[in-house]
Amino acid sequence: MATAATSQARAQDASAIGPADAILAVDNVSKRFDTPEGPLVAVDRMSFTVSPGEFLAVIGPSGCGKSTLFNIIGGLLDGYDGRITVAGETVSGPHAAIGMIFQEESTFPWRTVIENVAFPLEIAGMPKAERLDKAQRFVKLVGLDGFERRYPAELSGGMRQRVSMARTLASEPKILLMDEPFAALDEQTRLLLGDKVLQIQQQLKQTTLLITHNITEAVQLADRILVMTYRPGKLKRIVEIKLPRPRTSEIVSSEAFGRYVAQIWSDLREEASRGLQDDETLRRAGDHKS
Amino acid sequence: MTAAARDRAVPFALGLGALLVFVLAAEVLIRAGAINRFIVPMPSQIAASFGRVILEEDIAGRFRLTFLEAFTAGVMITVVGVLIGLLLYRVALLRAATETWVAALASAPTVLMYPLFLVIFGRSAWTIIMMGFVAGLPPVILKTIEGLSGTRRVLIDVGRSFKLSPMQLFLKILFPAALPTIFVGVRLGLIFTLINVVGVEFLINFGGLGQLINDLAERYDLPGTYAAISFVILVSVVFFIITEWIERWLRPAS
Numbered sequence: 001m002a003t004a005a006t007s008q009a010r011a012q013d014a015s016a017i018g019p020a021d022a023i024l025a026v027d028n029v030s031k032r033f034d035t036p037e038g039p040l041v042a043v044d045r046m047s048f049t050v051s052p053g054e055f056l057a058v059i060g061p062s063g064c065g066k067s068t069l070f071n072i073i074g075g076l077l078d079g080y081d082g083r084i085t086v087a088g089e090t091v092s093g094p095h096a097a098i099g100m101i102f103q104e105e106s107t108f109p110w111r112t113v114i115e116n117v118a119f120p121l122e123i124a125g126m127p128k129a130e131r132l133d134k135a136q137r138f139v140k141l142v143g144l145d146g147f148e149r150r151y152p153a154e155l156s157g158g159m160r161q162r163v164s165m166a167r168t169l170a171s172e173p174k175i176l177l178m179d180e181p182f183a184a185l186d187e188q189t190r191l192l193l194g195d196k197v198l199q200i201q202q203q204l205k206q207t208t209l210l211i212t213h214n215i216t217e218a219v220q221l222a223d224r225i226l227v228m229t230y231r232p233g234k235l236k237r238i239v240e241i242k243l244p245r246p247r248t249s250e251i252v253s254s255e256a257f258g259r260y261v262a263q264i265w266s267d268l269r270e271e272a273s274r275g276l277q278d279d280e281t282l283r284r285a286g287d288h289k290s
Numbered sequence: 291m292t293a294a295a296r297d298r299a300v301p302f303a304l305g306l307g308a309l310l311v312f313v314l315a316a317e318v319l320i321r322a323g324a325i326n327r328f329i330v331p332m333p334s335q336i337a338a339s340f341g342r343v344i345l346e347e348d349i350a351g352r353f354r355l356t357f358l359e360a361f362t363a364g365v366m367i368t369v370v371g372v373l374i375g376l377l378l379y380r381v382a383l384l385r386a387a388t389e390t391w392v393a394a395l396a397s398a399p400t401v402l403m404y405p406l407f408l409v410i411f412g413r414s415a416w417t418i419i420m421m422g423f424v425a426g427l428p429p430v431i432l433k434t435i436e437g438l439s440g441t442r443r444v445l446i447d448v449g450r451s452f453k454l455s456p457m458q459l460f461l462k463i464l465f466p467a468a469l470p471t472i473f474v475g476v477r478l479g480l481i482f483t484l485i486n487v488v489g490v491e492f493l494i495n496f497g498g499l500g501q502l503i504n505d506l507a508e509r510y511d512l513p514g515t516y517a518a519i520s521f522v523i524l525v526s527v528v529f530f531i532i533t534e535w536i537e538r539w540l541r542p543a544s
Contacts, residue, residue: 074451100451108445109543151543
């Protein structure tokens with residue numbers, strides 16, 4: 001078991017690693033959308049790196065451009081300025097090294113659990129027996145053994161998200177990219193799934209980038225938390241989480257955890273307030289128009 | 291009996307019971323003179339005429355012909371309808387230009403165009419098949435477009451994140467996701483196809499159950515006419531069983 005000191009040292013090391021050692025580098029990335037109200041800068045000159053095996057959380061208020069950043073890194077959105085590199089290779093479009101887990105429920109309802117998990121292996125042309133065998137390992141990894149022949153409609157929301165996770169992990173990505181994967185789940189399920197993510201991340205030494213607006217989730221899981229500003233989405237601060245690993249959801253009751261949550265909330269509060277004001281202004285303008 | 295078996299058996303028994311009550315009520319009302327027996331024969335007379343119709347009117351051959359015509363037209367509307375639906379889904383301009391026309395065609399009484407089809411295909415089974423095809427095609431096209439357009443964005447994004455080719459994206463995600471909606475279109479199309487197949491058989495007096503209904507009606511054999519209509523319903527039931535079976539085979543989770 002790693003001690004608090006070694007964990008702290010690891011976190012410091014991770015933050016010290018520069019772009020040369022980074023597995024993922026986001027370099028001066030900006031994205032602008034043309035809207036009926038004029039151009040909207042969703043992401044503004046974002047730069048950061050992620051080291052191998054690191055868990056980085058990106059947090060910001062609703063509408064700050066987190067999902068835009070997720071789609072840019074995942075290669076689903078183009079027409080942006082700047083550069084994304086994976087292990088030094090510039091990314092354009094979806095990249096085999098990046099596996100994505102989406103906020104929305106994304107299992108294929110016409111496939112069983114095992115067929116869902118085996119999907120990327122089927123696309124890769126792996127023989128059926130081999131891919132089912134390999135998929136079985138990932139089903140077990142996410143704790144769904146015994147449910148292989150069930151369809152997603154027969155599972156709970158949390159179980160379906162674990163199927164999505166297993167499916168993405170089965171493609172063995174170098175970087176796991178998650179966009180608020182537990183947003184639709186209740187708090188208790190979210191904490192328990194957080195445990196599962198931590199366990200898998202530690203077991204596979206999986207480099208993970210989590211996009212979230214949930215502070216407790218970010219502190220529970222991450223080595224570093226990147227705080228974004230509200231519109232345009234810019235890097236406000238990077239907070240190192242020096243909580244001991246391996247972690248479980250029990251850590252949420254610790255004093256240190258509470259301090260981190262308070263620290264990040266103080267950073268986010270101003271941004272969230274701006275977002276709220278902006279939303280109210282838009283709604284009032286909408287009321288006047290109608 | 292398991293809960294699942296009971297869930298299936300109860301609605302079936304209820305439906306069958308309702309049908310029997312309806313038939314019994316018709317029998318009583320006709321016998322009592324509330325319904326003119328020279329317009330609507332008694333269900334018992336219809337039941338008694340089945341043996342005669344089967345033995346004397348080559349019902350098996352006629353059933354086979356109507357079934358084959360409807361089946362051929364059904365396969366054609368499925369293949370051509372899904373392909374056209376896919377084309378209109380992919381080419382937005384083409385869809386914007388033609389979707390309204392396809393919807394208009396769905397509600398047009400195309401059966402009235404049978405003289406034109408007779409000129410083109412002659413007095414043959416192909417006239418009947420093509421009339422069935424034209425009538426059944428629009429719902430398949432429209433429902434294919436609806437099914438493909440309704441595929442959740444996140445499922446397409448999952449496919450893109452795994453670097454699927456456009457063909458893989460269609461075969462592995464778009465098509466299975468759209469399948470339940472496409473099958474609604476196929477079922478609707480088959481209804482229109484069967485109505486038109488039997489209708490045109492009736493109109494041009496060419497083979498099949500439609501011609502038999504025409505013959506028996508002209509002979510004023512009302513029980514026989516209704517018995518022949520029952521066989522048309524049987525063709526329809528067989529079609530629905532086949533489509534349900536294919537849908538379950540293609541998408542077991544449905």
